[in-house]
Amino acid sequence: MSSSSTTTDTLTEPCPGVHRCSAKKCDCCDHMLTNISEFRATRTSKSYSINQDLSCTTSKVIYIIQCKVCSMQYVGKTVSALKTRFSSHKSSISKEQHRPLANHFNSNGHRLEDLLIFPIEQVCDRDSLKEREAYWVEELQTLDYGINLVPNESGAPKRRNEEECGPRPPKKARKKNRVPVFSSETEGLLTVCEDATEEARKIISQVHQKLKKTSCSRAESSEFLQDLKKKISDLKEQKLNEKIYIGLLGRTGAGKSSLINAIVDESQILPSGRLHACTSVLVYVQANAELDKDYRADIEFISKEDWEAELRFLVEILSNEQGERPNADSEGDKEMQKMAEEKIRAIYGEEGLRKSYDELVGNRQFPQIPENCRRTFTFHTAAELSQNIGCYIRSDKKMNQQYWPLVKCVTISLPRSPALLDRIVLVDLPGAGDANKQRDEMWKECLSRCASIWIVNDINRALSDKEAHKIFQESLRSIAGGGECHNITFICTKTDLVNVEEIRSEVSNQDLDLTEPEDSPDYERKEKQACILYQNTEAKCEIEKSHKAKVQKLLFGEGDEEISDSFFHVFTVSSSEYKKIKQGKSSVLDCNETELPLLIEHIKKLYVSHSEKEVKDYVSDISGLVSYLHLAKNPCNDKIKSFNDSEFDRLKKDLFKTCQTLEKFLSEVHSDLKENLESGAKAAEKESWDNAKAKVIDPTKRDFRGYHKTLKALCKNNGFFRSRNGDIIDLNYTLSESMYRQMNKTNLFLKTFSSRGRKSINGNFESFQVNFISSDQLKKYRMEQEKYLRLVYIKIKQRKLLRHLEKETLHRKKCIYNSLSDSVRETMQPTYSKCAGTMRYTVTQIQNELNDKISSSKNTMFQEAMNEMLRQFDDLKNWILRELEADMLIAMKLALTQIPDDFVDLPDVDEELEILKTHCESLDLKLFV
Template sequence: MAKAKIKAVYGEIGLTQTYDELQRSAVDIPNTHKKTVTSYSACDLSSQISGYIRSDTESQQYWPLVKKVTVYVPGSSVLLDRIVLVDLPGAGDANKCRDQMWKEYLGKCSSVWIVNDITRAISDKTAMEIQNTTIRNVAGGGECHNITYICTKSDNIDPHHLKRQYNLTDEELGITISNDKKVKNKCILFRNNKVKELVKKNFNEKVKKKLLGTDVNSTEFFKVFTVSSADFWNNEEKKEHILDRDETELPALKEHIKDLYVSHSQKAVKDYVSQVSGIVSFLHIPKENTSTQTEDLKDKLFSELKQKFETRLQDLAKFFDGVYTKMTNNLDEGVKNAEKQCLINALKVLKPKKTKYSGYHKTLKALCRCSGYYRSRDGKIVDLNYALVLPMYAAMDNSFVSCFRLNQNSRSSIKGAFDLLQNDLIIIDKRKHAAVELRLTYIKTELRILIADLETEVIARKKNIYNSITQSVQDTMDPAYKDGAVITGSELVTRIQSRLEEHVESYKLSMFREAKKRVMFQFKQLKDYVIHTLKKEMGMSMKLALTQFPTDVTFPDVEDELKKMKGICKALELDVFQD
């Protein structure tokens, strides 16, 4: 990687020069860390940015120095609005900065697509490791609502080999008139179904355990597509093809992303409409006639709402306390198992079986330099920190996932507790004065907005809570990593292994307990933040909504807008206004 960076700045000759010679080189080094390229042609843009994203070009290659490339396509009718596609570094990219970006973006993505050659999808060990790591990082992120597994190059097949592999006859493939094109078509479709079955079998349980909880059906969450872009374009361009357009599965994949887009857009639209409805309702309040009876009703209503809200907050606090107790018990068991298994798990990383030790010292040195986590150039991941805390994650994953599952409502989830708070707090009585109804509508919409903001905060904190176990162990192990990074000389591998083993043995009785302590402290901080924010913000909203406006206060006339918003809410089946 160091050589690639030198070549990117100084060219091939830079590899033969000393540090002083490089300093004297007449190289134009930009003053800014950003470069903007604009083009009206996709082909021209591809050519201009080629050196920043590809390693197989003859032109100057800057990619070793590039953290990310962002492409904006304004005013395009073929791209969905507000959709951001992130192409993360693949298995062959061992750049530390881009590897960190890989983890960061996985935590932000609402949908994750794993793309792999169909021949590697179910058999390649490195590909499986990357996929397992992807699921693990998504679990720590929190925003993912869908994982899509895409097997490419489905048209790349040897029919004779496949038929021998599965001992298939033409009759079993459903072939009545045998010709090369028909046989290949049926073989492709047969393999596609086989691959889908195997991928789903391999990943459904992992997805449920890490992301959904064992009580949830993962069918809709996890999708598998087997695609052929070559045959798709052959169909589009009226060229000879083996698969029909729909059999390439690219049309189905396009519909899949549209469905994801619609799902997220609907939520965004409903949140926006709810907010506008609340504002319009509030502006319309002073127009309603006030009376002594109405004022008395407001005072009584405020007292009732305040008492009811405090009761619901206590219920929410009890929910968090229940989760806290359950996670504590799970982690106590996880800590015991981690203490028992830590040396065994450490040795699986430090002394793996069937490893060629001739170059293994480089892996160990890299592991120490990178604080216990190393991703090799071929995509292989070595993570000592995670290996040590694996029993803790195994013990807490199910309760943790159930609690932080924000894409589905359940009694064991924070979302379920939030929904219960919203649904049970405000029930508008038709018999009450219209002015009071509008005030309650405003309170309801303010609560909805606040809950949406809190869910975003919960997602952000979930990542820190989940990853704090690994981070805590990494902090404890860091002195040993620093020592291992500077070890040189004879028997280097043995000395590094011994130093790390000794450190694990010395700190095993405190390391995992400290990790548990950090997790529970951060979870308690989340609970305190949620309760405090709800109490403070909704207290202000209720006071504002139920305050007495002076007679000389006038707001814009929004009667037409109020009618319009009621119609929109009805069309969206959004429970904001009382019918």
């Protein structure tokens, strides 16, 4: 009996090494080296023992990924179960994302099936995990000969023990081409976010399942329980799908479409390189989140009524006051006439140019607009999509039937795009304007939602102050005060079109770093390559020197010393060279020198910076509910009741004190804003007509034959018009410009709504978050779980509320900023409608009408605009204070009052809570500390 017992105990003891998990089918185990107790460094051939019992379910591990084809190794760490991290790696490889492991296992001769993974060491805490990862990276030499990235300073590998491992190999023998395309820090954050999201989803699903058994006896408790179950169910179904928009601005021919094609690795998704073709509508390009294998295009049309109203105006543009076709001989007239001709020709053909409005409206060949104004197409290949949707997005004289004049926007969804991580949306903002009010409004709204703006121009025009000045003055002002953008990127395109002779006449071989002998057969290519790189470096320096300070002032105002360089970037790209490399053709530049990989990594960094916030919010919400369930298990004794009462009184006093501080801050901002606006309103009364006349109403001071149509279009679009060449004419902003200038003079508005800084709304929120329940207070009750978790729950609810207030404040900020020009537009609206009506007005008559309206309204118009902005700011102040006080009191009462005591079978969530604590720590989410 004793012998049998000893045998059984021996069999059940953990055996050091890597073993399969108990699941019948495990994807991770199918890729894992199992039943091993040692492993080998493929570079040094040195063997190492595995001294713990490890499997795919083990968490807090160091692991190795090894390639079956080339034997290269990668060292990684994860606080999650290894199978969770493997799932993220597998997804990245399957989607062919622009990431180190995905790039390796999608390179020539490699595939997912060539990946082997195995854990080598379990480590107890986060800091030790980092240290051991750094140790194994250095020990196995996976930086120089493997797939690991060069880490930042905080994650630098430990120095090798040369006595143990031998001397380090010479540099010339190491892996070449270590251009820092990928960022170790970004990749690390991305994997942390992926693991935390996956684990949080798993936990909330487990809790949801466990809570199904819970019941209660009293009616009031039943209502409470159902509400709790609904919150958990909502979190279980919640998708992290907030879009991250990147808007591309640039004149026609700047290379925006070619750039997008190169980024998404498709040759002709968007039209480019054609003499007469240009993108004419708003185009969104994103990864297809629903269909794995199909390309999809969602077309949104304007309504039939909107088209008929626009058509009437287009016909009017093509007719003079006597109803005859004019011989346009001025630039403005030519541009407007071209726009009208293109649209009518696109829909009705050449004969449409000779027909009246009534004849065109009754045309049976008119393409029917769907009743819901939407149409969706799916295709198996990119070529099919491009061939079939060109007529909806581009103006091309060689095409027959076209529909782009009827389209508001097109959303293209791609099944495979390494650069476009989930939720990234590239937006091709058409440079040319038109006479459609709805499209212009959509253009402005899209611009305000962009997290990043790319200013795209070919490198020969990129340094033109005139071009950059136009974009700053016309487009970027609306994303500063009235938008979400915190990053502006200059992209110089067509860098391969370099004038070698011109550069060689100015610089020497030494300046070019050109060492190739002149008699070398490769000399001409090397010379051109050196000239391109020299030109790119010079362009970056000049653009940064000319525009970085402007961008900082535009986005954040002056005098902010704490701003990092993340708000401004410059890239010099060659889409054509990148395309050649992808097609295996001879090229002048290597892949990294085209800077497309760097630009794609830039997108990933933007994605990580935004998604990290969303992941933190999600993990925080789940942590709050799990913390509360942990509390609900334990009865509330007299000692806890006494603590709850005293803590509620203390926090209530602190809350009211916080509200008073915030009210004082917002009232001071309101007072300063009012002072600035009063000065601005007085200036606007004096300057408005002169500004309007010089910039909009009478800018030419000469022959008006070409300006009549522009003024008409301006009135039709309620004072805003984007011309064919992309110039923006905004009479409403021009009239209120003195008020904006005075408001921005002290950076008051930008600083108040800044994402950082003590003298901002968010700065006050952050101070409240840190001080209301401080780390010291949590540490005080760390060993008393009942008290500790109640405070944690309040802290989590506080964080959720503040995030909600931040998002709503950002939305209201846009409305407040735009309220000045919007109010002016409302005042001018009757005159705009009158001048845009069916009655024929000469250019002088339109000017007189606008002049009369401005003159008669200026004494009240700007006062009304000021009052509207102040009213909206006051509404924001009252809303913040009301929400802050009410919601925090509810959270405090919920955490610090008796939890219903008639719950039956409340789930045990100890394990889930500990896992969440680990992920909060990895996300630097200070909820439990």
